[in-house]
Amino acid sequence: MSAERDVAIAVKGLSKTFRLPTESASELKRVVVNFFRGVRGYKEQKVLKDISFTVEKGDFFGVVGRNGSGKSTLLKILSGIYEADKGKVEVNGSLVPFIELGVGFNPELTGRENVYLNGALLGFSVEEISAMYDDIVEFAELHEFMEQKLKNYSSGMQVRLAFSVAIRAKSDILILDEVLAVGDEAFQRKCNEYFEQIRRDRNQTVILVTHSMGSVQKYCNKAMMIRDGKIALLGAPEDVANEYSMENLNVATAGDGNGRRMAVEEFKIDLLSKNKISQNDKVKIKVSYKMAEDVRANALIVLTDVDRNVSIAGGRSKTVQCKKGEWVVQTVTFDLSQLNDSSVRVVGELWDEEGDILGYLPDGLAPRFLIRRTDYPKDRATWAVLFSRGEWE
């Protein structure tokens, strides 16, 4: 036990390198040949580079990062599945990792048998599982399916069953990897309640890896962003979530080039307002285009909510006479003060008078921006599109 009683996990200078075999190194012949040639049959890939952080007891600690950033490797080292090359990992308290839900699930076994098997992997004896079996089935809402083989379950049902077993684990530290976005709405509400409760009680420490910034902001009290095996940001969940969303925007707009040409020679959309706005700001967009011929045309701008996958606003400019090779510049302003936090993509198209499309801006070139309100009450509900909470009487 550590002298600092309030530290759950302390990581110091953690590094991890994987050896990726260049050729099939599990063949004896290769190994022998490589040995005599002096060839190492693998190349090294640094996955984690000198990572240090501490998680205190009762923390709900979020870990975010793009695919391949090293966050899953980090979790596997924390839970003892992988071994660190360098550095120290200190864990105070018992730890159950659900690196994935439903570990050990076997399609040929019935739901009941899988509960016992999965439970054993989480450290429960047969008696212990029998005692809570009814609760598990109740939570999963799978009463009539328990004697059926798992292979006859839908994927949603499997996850529900797995989640229902997993939350019984009574360890001091939980490690969760991408488990929130499962099941139908009713089940998600249950999961939500479970996480809310952990967050309130603060007897369990949770490390949550997710791509959902909503979850990070909702549950976590601390968060960390990993980029290329290093800690990019460690701090308040809001900051980390914003940084992560921003990084993803930048990736989406990377690369240059012109709009795809049809009758259009060039097509550009510029964001005149900031790429992170609050409810007090307006969005200002400049549309510039140059036609390959004389044509009467108009521009259509649609704002799309990337996360919720819904168009939130849009409008068409008035039709103007374009001269060949001459720039036409139009600007448009949107008032989005009624919206909740969102990631927004600007979609632009050019149309002629007859209602035929002339050109559009490729997805990769579409500007994006974030809406981050500064006036949230404590009991925020960020999943809705609109900020309005209704007029209560």
Next chain:
Amino acid sequence: MQNKAQRLRYSRILLRELVKTDFKLRYQGSVLGHLWSILRPLMMFGIMYLVFGYFLRWGEGIPHFAVMLLLGNVLWGFFAEATGQGMRAIVDRRDLLRKINFPKYIVVVSATMSALINLAINLGVVLVFALFDGVAFSWSALWLLPLVLQLYIFALAVAFLLSALYVKFRDIAQLWDVLMQGLFFLTPIIYPLSMIIERTETVRWATVMLMSPMAQIIQDVRYSLISREGVDTLGTLGASWYVVMVPYLIVAAVAAVAAVYFRRNSRRFAEVA
């Protein structure tokens, strides 16, 4: 970190559940199901007895040759099954290894356990067979227990070694198949050892063959369980004490090497397998 008692409890729970699962899934979808664990060695025995006992008359003059043939078959079958399944245990369970941290030896032990259950069932069949064949059991039959223990330790040790090697070199599976077939013929299972002594006109080769733990175990079990007549062991051949020690030393050496090698490599199984 978890203390030793907790880890041990976890290992026990896990082992029990994995063995149960293996047992349930073993004959998944087959009509006769677990009857196959008895039928397989019996069918093999039937063919062998027809060829070697009846056609070739190799067991002539040896009392209860049929029972001995069946017994040898069952013991060898266990060894082949335990080592073969043990070898693949780590690789077969690699999905599990990558998702949760648990003592790796559990999966190897659980793979050999189902073979052990089979052995128990099959030994029951052998005993029934022996009764019908008029074998008179004596107290020396109790030697069966320490000998089966020795057999299990040997099989487990080989399984540990093979499973760790198999993670790195998949060639091991092919190599082991050939080796097992060769060893089968080098072990007095389908022929009595006395035949070797007669034909070579010396006990030297028989003694060398008996230094193999499998030969020693099979002969010792036959000797203590079925009949002292017609069964040669290192004891009856009058080998000196250091020769008698050889098979036990081999078992101990394999176990030591396996333990060290498995422990050293098990921490990286999740990454490599």
